[in-house]
Amino acid sequence: MALLEGRGLTKLFGRLVAVDHVDLTVEPGEIVGLIGPNGAGKTTLVNLITGLEAPTDGAVTFDGHPLRGRQPPAIARLGLARTFQIAQPFRTMTVRQNVAVPALFRGDPAPGVAAALREADAVLEIVGLGPKRDLPARALTTPDLRRLELAKALALRPRLMLLDEVMAGLTPTEVDAAMEMLRRINARGIALVVIEHVLRAVMGLSHRVVVLHHGRKIAEGAPAQVTAAPEVIRAYLGADQDAGPGSAPP
Amino acid sequence: MRGQGPHRPGAAGAILAAAALAAALAVPALAGTYYVRVITGIFMFGLLASGWNLIGGYTGYPDFGAAAFIGIGAYTTGILMLHAHLAFAPALAAGGLLSIAAATAMGSVLLRLRGHYFAIASLGFMIVLQQLAANLEITGGGSGMNLPVARNFTTFYYWTLAALTLAVAAGYVLPRSRAGYAIAAIRENQDAAQVLGIAPLPYKILAYAASAFFFGIAGGIYAYWFTFVDPPTVFNVDFTIQAIVMTLFGGPGTALGPLAGAVVLKSLDVLLTNISVFLHNVFFGALVCLLVIFAPRGLAEIVRARGGLIEAIRADLRESRI
Amino acid sequence: MSAAAQIALQNAVNGLLIGGTYATVAVGFSLVWGTLNVVNIAHGALVMLGAYVTYWLFSLYHIDPLLALPLTGAALFALGYPLQRFVINQVIRASFLITFLLTFGLDLLITNLALAAWTADIRSVTTSYSGWSLAAGPLALPVVRIAGLGIAVLAAGLLHLLMTRSRLGGAIRATASDLEAARLMGIPTAHVYALTFAIAAATAGIAGGLISLSFPIYPAMGAGYTLIAFVVCVLGGLGSVPGALAGGLILGLLQTYAAWWLGPNFDNIVAFSVLILVLLVRPAGLFGRARRFRG
Numbered sequence: 029m030a031l032l033e034g035r036g037l038t039k040l041f042g043r044l045v046a047v048d049h050v051d052l053t054v055e056p057g058e059i060v061g062l063i064g065p066n067g068a069g070k071t072t073l074v075n076l077i078t079g080l081e082a083p084t085d086g087a088v089t090f091d092g093h094p095l096r097g098r099q100p101p102a103i104a105r106l107g108l109a110r111t112f113q114i115a116q117p118f119r120t121m122t123v124r125q126n127v128a129v130p131a132l133f134r135g136d137p138a139p140g141v142a143a144a145l146r147e148a149d150a151v152l153e154i155v156g157l158g159p160k161r162d163l164p165a166r167a168l169t170t171p172d173l174r175r176l177e178l179a180k181a182l183a184l185r186p187r188l189m190l191l192d193e194v195m196a197g198l199t200p201t202e203v204d205a206a207m208e209m210l211r212r213i214n215a216r217g218i219a220l221v222v223i224e225h226v227l228r229a230v231m232g233l234s235h236r237v238v239v240l241h242h243g244r245k246i247a248e249g250a251p252a253q254v255t256a257a258p259e260v261i262r263a264y265l266g267a268d269q270d271a272g273p274g275s276a277p278p
Numbered sequence: 279m280r281g282q283g284p285h286r287p288g289a290a291g292a293i294l295a296a297a298a299l300a301a302a303l304a305v306p307a308l309a310g311t312y313y314v315r316v317i318t319g320i321f322m323f324g325l326l327a328s329g330w331n332l333i334g335g336y337t338g339y340p341d342f343g344a345a346a347f348i349g350i351g352a353y354t355t356g357i358l359m360l361h362a363h364l365a366f367a368p369a370l371a372a373g374g375l376l377s378i379a380a381a382t383a384m385g386s387v388l389l390r391l392r393g394h395y396f397a398i399a400s401l402g403f404m405i406v407l408q409q410l411a412a413n414l415e416i417t418g419g420g421s422g423m424n425l426p427v428a429r430n431f432t433t434f435y436y437w438t439l440a441a442l443t444l445a446v447a448a449g450y451v452l453p454r455s456r457a458g459y460a461i462a463a464i465r466e467n468q469d470a471a472q473v474l475g476i477a478p479l480p481y482k483i484l485a486y487a488a489s490a491f492f493f494g495i496a497g498g499i500y501a502y503w504f505t506f507v508d509p510p511t512v513f514n515v516d517f518t519i520q521a522i523v524m525t526l527f528g529g530p531g532t533a534l535g536p537l538a539g540a541v542v543l544k545s546l547d548v549l550l551t552n553i554s555v556f557l558h559n560v561f562f563g564a565l566v567c568l569l570v571i572f573a574p575r576g577l578a579e580i581v582r583a584r585g586g587l588i589e590a591i592r593a594d595l596r597e598s599r600i
Numbered sequence: 601m602s603a604a605a606q607i608a609l610q611n612a613v614n615g616l617l618i619g620g621t622y623a624t625v626a627v628g629f630s631l632v633w634g635t636l637n638v639v640n641i642a643h644g645a646l647v648m649l650g651a652y653v654t655y656w657l658f659s660l661y662h663i664d665p666l667l668a669l670p671l672t673g674a675a676l677f678a679l680g681y682p683l684q685r686f687v688i689n690q691v692i693r694a695s696f697l698i699t700f701l702l703t704f705g706l707d708l709l710i711t712n713l714a715l716a717a718w719t720a721d722i723r724s725v726t727t728s729y730s731g732w733s734l735a736a737g738p739l740a741l742p743v744v745r746i747a748g749l750g751i752a753v754l755a756a757g758l759l760h761l762l763m764t765r766s767r768l769g770g771a772i773r774a775t776a777s778d779l780e781a782a783r784l785m786g787i788p789t790a791h792v793y794a795l796t797f798a799i800a801a802a803t804a805g806i807a808g809g810l811i812s813l814s815f816p817i818y819p820a821m822g823a824g825y826t827l828i829a830f831v832v833c834v835l836g837g838l839g840s841v842p843g844a845l846a847g848g849l850i851l852g853l854l855q856t857y858a859a860w861w862l863g864p865n866f867d868n869i870v871a872f873s874v875l876i877l878v879l880l881v882r883p884a885g886l887f888g889r890a891r892r893f894r895g
Contacts, residue, residue: 078473080469080472080473099472099477100469100472100473101472101473101474101475101476101477101478102477103473104472104473104474104475105475109473110473112470116467116469116470117466117467117470118462118463118466118467118470118471119466119467120462120466120531121462121463121466125459125462128459129459129460129463129471129474129476130474130475132456132459132460133459133460133474133475133476134474134475135475138456140456141454141455141456141459144459180474184474184475334697340696340697340700342700387876387880388876390880391879393696394633394639394696394700395834395879397639397696397700398639398827398830398875399872399875399876399879401827402827402830402831402868402871402872402875402876403872405823405824405827405868405872406868406869406872406873408868409865409866409867409868409869410869412865413863413865413866515823516708519701519704519708522697522701523701526697526701557712557716559708559712559715560708560709560712560713560716562708563705563706563707563708563709563710563711563712564705564709565705566701566702566704566705566708566709567687567702567705567706567709570691570698570701570702570705571687571690571691571702574691574694574698595690597693597694598690598691598692598693598694598698599689599690599691599692599693600689600692600693600779600783600789600790600793
């Protein structure tokens with residue numbers, strides 16, 4: 029049974045169709061890349077799945093549980109975690125306390141405060157933020173904030189993580205490190221949906237790639253296949269241009 | 279709001295707190311009645327400020343209608359003592375409990391609002407209760423009600439001190455508890471808190487009800503102390519504003535900040551009243567304006583800034599003015 | 601017409617007429633909130649000052665209150681400009697709690713200065729036409745209330761024209777939508793803010809002048825009007841002049857019917873209940889855009 033199954037997901041803002049009857053399936057342990065030009069509806073799709081927006085139409089189940097109508101906290105507690113495109117740390121709390129929060133509230137089993145803080149320390153080691161654990165979150169650099177987002181998502185002990193542009197603005201070395209970290213996370217059995225513009229990362233990580241454009245799914249398949257498809261190239265670069273696969277879109 | 283989460287004061291802090299408490303317990307035996315009254319007044323505002331801090335400081339929900347619960351506590355205590363002939367202690371407890379109930383009911387509606395809307399809706403709640411109290415018979419309507427007179431003033435001193443200690447303790451325990459982490463997360467970023475598994479409303483209600491409890495207790499003590507209660511006196515936004523300013527000044531989101539703010543500002547207020555009873559509200563209004571403009575981060579700023587005080591003030595103004 | 605229908609209709613008329621005054625009270629508050637993002641708790645105090653200015657002009661110089669309205673407006677404009685320019689502007693980019701507290705402090709200051717200067721004695725303004733009513737069939741239309749509604753519509757219309765057709769209005773709206781961008785475009789934002797607040801204060805003063813004709817005048821009268829202003833804004837939407845007019849009329853109708861049905865001492869209860877209902881069901885108000893506060 030698929031871990032995440034979204035059927036016909038649609039979101040209208042007035043007359044603007046942000047997400048147009050999108051089907052999205054994620055198998056346990058899979059890494060699915062979700063790409064598309066800016067404004068394609070990727071973040072909105074994630075908001076629909078995680079309950080921050082109500083779908084105008086369509087249904088989504090996670091681990092057999094229907095998600096429609098559930099509030100975000102309940103969905104998070106089912107094991108579905110997400111990061112935000114613009115990092116959303118708890119600014120005046122320390123890095124450690126930030127990560128302790130999801131550890132405390134992920135539901136069953138929920139540790140006490142001391143245990144949650146210890147757990148946070150462990151998770152921070154995984155993402156490489158150990159030395160900075162006592163800094164206030166607002167003191168972190170952008171790459172570190174991304175790692176903090178990841179750490180918080182991990183502390184939920186999720187089965188699926190929806191990662192929204194965690195690599196934006198990173199140098200190539202940082203991208204490599206991030207890819208390595210995501211592979212390690214995936215190796216623990218956590219499925220990933222990776223929204224990215226950094227095509228190198230998507231190609232390198234994904235088992236499967238889904239392409240959105242103007243809210244619709246226009247392609248799906250193996251990375252190399254999808255990025256070579258003419259309709260995908262057209263979507264990124266405009267109908268009157270031609271470029272080879274693997275080039276980063278503007 | 280500053281702060282990197284709760285500090286661990288350690289053994290030194292605990293000894294200091296115990297010493298302060300011991301000193302406070304000894305005051306009525308050592309000081310004259312005037313000073314006991316003044317200090318009780320300071321404790322009362324410390325109680326209000328510490329209580330307000332739970333919803334306003336820690337949770338980030340500026341409750342401008344907190345005096346609603348002063349009124350609920352005052353009238354409950356008064357009605358039970360006057361008509362049901364209850365003793366002070368149970369009447370006071372009932373006032374506190376009724377405040378919790380009212381806050382839970384009202385909070386489940388009001389706490390869905392944010393920012394300006396919550397602030398004014400909560401204020402509106404207080405105004406409505408004021409009007410209700412003026413219209414009901416059991417509260418004595420617009421003429422108010424008279425409570426039985428207490429025999430001994432030091433009763434109020436100890437009750438207020440007890441409630442204050444409880445409120446400060448709550449301010450210490452809350453941020454270190456599981457609920458406190460939820461509340462801090464909600465304050466910092468409610469949407470992020472939700473996707474991390476926190477359902478915000480129950481925690482907000484918890485903070486709101488706790489603060490309502492302390493305001494209710496303060497109201498009950500006030501009623502018995504002044505023996506007269508009427509709508510505009512207890513459902514009075516001035517109490518709330520003073521609590522807010524004292525909290526802001528002393529350091530919101532800390533356990534002792536509100537008390538410190540209350541001590542400093544209330545002492546100033548007493549001094550001003552001795553100069554001119556008539557104008558002391560004017561002075562207080564001016565003081566609020568000056569504090570808000572020049573010391574928005576409060577006592578913490580002034581204490582830390584020392585030599586660089588002017589520069590610290592200038593820096594704050596640069597950030598906030600156009 | 602049956603007696604019941606007549607009463608109902610009279611109530612409707614009364615509600616609309618008082619609603620006009622409510623709209624005038626609220627329009628300045630809405631302007632400041634919508635464009636400066638400041639909830640001016642001292643707004644009611646400005647209304648109170650307008651009432652007192654009218655009262656003193658009337659009792660000392662025998663100037664008719666309605667004729668004095670421009671003077672009252674000008675006086676409050678002169679007060680409002682420096683208040684914004686040199687006081688409120690200092691904290692305008694700070695957190696909401698700070699600006700809220702500042703306007704609260706100003707409210708305390710103004711109200712208590714008034715109390716110190718003029719005592720808590722209740723004053724009123726009674727002109728020769730205070731008790732006059734026009735008769736429209738079986739209905740009675742108090743002349744002062746008609747004036748109130750007429751001036752409300754006039755003020756709303758002028759303000760709307762100002763906001764949508766004038767250069768100043770454009771500057772105000774630009775500054776409201778993006779402070780930094782407006783500044784970069786060369787708009788003198790501190791001055792624009794001060795003008796906006798001054799205009800709002802002027803309308804508050806005019807509202808106070810209208811109120812002085814029908815209601816008691818005393819230093820603490822402001823708080824109730826601030827609450828009214830708030831409810832009207834929530835009903836009609838922020839920063840919308842037509843919204844303030846519509847919201848005022850609706851609130852006037854609701855309160856009048858509630859007073860008839862429940863009794864006269866329940867006006868705040870009605871206002872508050874309406875407020876809560878609207879906030880829960882349609883927070884953007886009837887004409888406003890949804891504004892998300894981060895709490």
